[in-house]
Amino acid sequence: MDTFKTRFLAARQAVIDMSLRDLNPQQRQAAEAADGPLLILAGAGSGKTTVLIRRIACLLRFGRAADTEEIPPEATEEDLEFLERYVRLGSPEDRERAEALCALDPAMPWQILAITFTNKAAGELTSRLEKLLGAEAGDLWTSTFHSACVRILRRNRDRLGLNGADFTIYDTADSQSLIKRILKDFAMEEKSYPPRSVLSFISAAKNKMQDPEDCRKAAGIDLRRQQLADVYREYRRRMLQADAMDFDDLLLNTVRLLENDGEVLDYYRRKFRYILVDEYQDTNMLQYRLVSLLAGERKNICVVGDDDQGIYKFRGATIQNILEFEEDFPGARVIKLEQNYRSTSTILDAANAVIRHNQGRKGKTLWTSNGKGDLITLYTAGNENEEAQYVAGRILASFSAGGNWRDHAVLYRVNALSNRLEYAMKRNGIPYRIYGGTRFYDRAEIKDMLAYLAVVANPGDDLRLRRILNNPPRGIGDTTVERAGQLAAEQGSSLYEILCHAEEYPELRRGLNGIRSFTALIRDLREKRTETLDVLYDELLRRSGYVAMLEERDTQENITRLENIQELKTNILSFIRERSGVGTLEDFLDEMALYSDTDEMGKEGDCVSLMTMHSAKGLEFPTVFVVGAEDGLFPGTKAIGEDEEMEEERRLCYVAITRAKQKLYITNARQRMVFGRTQNNMLSRFIQDIPEEYLQKLPMRETAAGTGFRAYHTGSGSGSENSGSYSAARRPERSRPAPRPLYSAPKSAAPAYVPKVGDRVKHKAFGGGTVLTVKTVGPDRMLEIAFDDSGTKKLMLSAAARFLQKE
């Protein structure tokens, strides 16, 4: 081989290595691989996002260079010398030119499509890419599946056969109310056809790319399935009529568009030279089809995922996609990232021990060079109150030892468990935030405002129009609306069109005045579409009479509603700012439909996080509490006995455990009230799979029988468990626990000396110091003390009292 080439290859490899030197060998391999299908099996905490980012950077900087023996044909001796000098000296100012000399077919930013599942993940990817690449990052397509589809569909809206100019997105609540309408019109009982399950039937059908007709055929003589197919057909008919798409339609219609329109397919295949998909284990069939369509013959598709973390089967995700990737894309390279940078080895070993029992998995074993760390604490409480109080106590203790609130997360299987925990947090003055409650735009008044805006954008949207037609009341009664609905159905036109010609129909006479003022309102607002969005919104608030209606009575409820409406204005303003004034009404509505405010996670200051295990995916915390670890709850009753369900639950357990960086607590309760019934559950079988050597079980021994309450004093020996002062007071007066949920700090623990701000104090361990702040936290006080020699520390008074005296 000619020496020039050999030298060039060596120098180039060295340059690339220099740019990736902070990655481990597997990560580096994944970042360097360029063309062809690539599966990255990334265990929890293995630096998956980092790899994605570095891979993109690598494609942009080096193109195929890291992955081939080819050298750029135009390379000269002079270039080579430059490279070799750079390798020798590593002068940072030469870096850019050196990297450019190495590049072979570098990708352009707009040729890269990176798909994530959540807006949060997409946002994180974008911001980290911006940091690394600067302005170049702006031309990358980093988006969720759904927003990528919206983008494709909008660009090709004239090929979709719409009635109007554009389409509207229905969220799940919209879809559900449409289903309810249809059930009503079909005189079907909601009891025998729960809207939710009808919807998931339709969703499943779409996932298999089945038409209503296909479903009808597949139903055979099954009457129920025939009926479901009929509802599906009507659902689709009304969606088409209103130019509306639900979340599944966004994917489905994009797939259809690409399949049926060679020109469009060709365009995107050419455009996206490289495709990256994150969280591939959570993709469904439609998403798989979409991705393979786009990948085309080139098959430059890189998917990242962890088969052990697939927890969304119930929404149509199939881990088959990741398990069968190598068959779907023959010749695929597979790289496993098994080094974990997040957790202690104890936590990882426990997680491995749990997930090992699953059959359908690729098989990975996480390891770490982090130390063993603390044992996992398994605390068995008598009941759910005790459990919650234990968690609160541990959080207080950790906080007083200098931790932040935000370093703690409490994870549960079902939202129903959050109540007790919330009370415990409140009682102890712990700042907390519960994720996954009602979303901002799920509130009625927000939905109303958005419905107005949606109708302004698209008057053919019957569903939204019905929502606002008589809201605020305009004297348009149900019967009038029903009659108008019938007329619309007969004439195959939209409700709005009927209303616009209401005077032609005698049966609408009763509501004529109201209808006129409504259609006039919409007409006027539609004229304002050319103004900026905030002007339109102000006009809406003024003209609709909605605000006036709320201002009539200033109840607390109305006041919050007005605030929320104002808050939406803030959203609009920041939307306009983001889009530098060019955001359209349609864009805004898209964003509202596609963005949930769980995307705001973690932006809320210093708080303990309470959330379901599902929402915790992708997050990490120094200290994690997994509560309710009981058979019947986790795994839930419905899953026990079902193999596939059990595997999914076990994956969920794996996800939960691997959220913890340093300290993991697992709790269960011997007795627990669930849905108004008292249950006696056994410790979760998943937890029983964790070898004893990793666990510290509390309480270590039973306290005197018959007191009803047990404190979790651990006595001597385990110095880290000194939270007794937060535990339930021992009350010997009754032999049975009476209904008394409240815990109070034992009186005997009330310290004689309560420091005040500015006091000089002396601490046995930390020496002299000055009290900076004193804050009441539940039954206790949190002190912040600036020690003369040991820095500023936060201490809980009850814990510190015996070491502390006034100087």
Add this chain to the structure above:
DNA sequence: AATCCGGTTCTTTTT
């Protein structure tokens, strides 16, 4: 049109 009552339901939910 508003309010009350009573029966029902209760995994998980990135979009």
Add this chain to the structure above:
DNA sequence: GAACCGGATT
């Protein structure tokens, strides 16, 4: 145990 929905009642 609580929240939510639909129907009935005024």
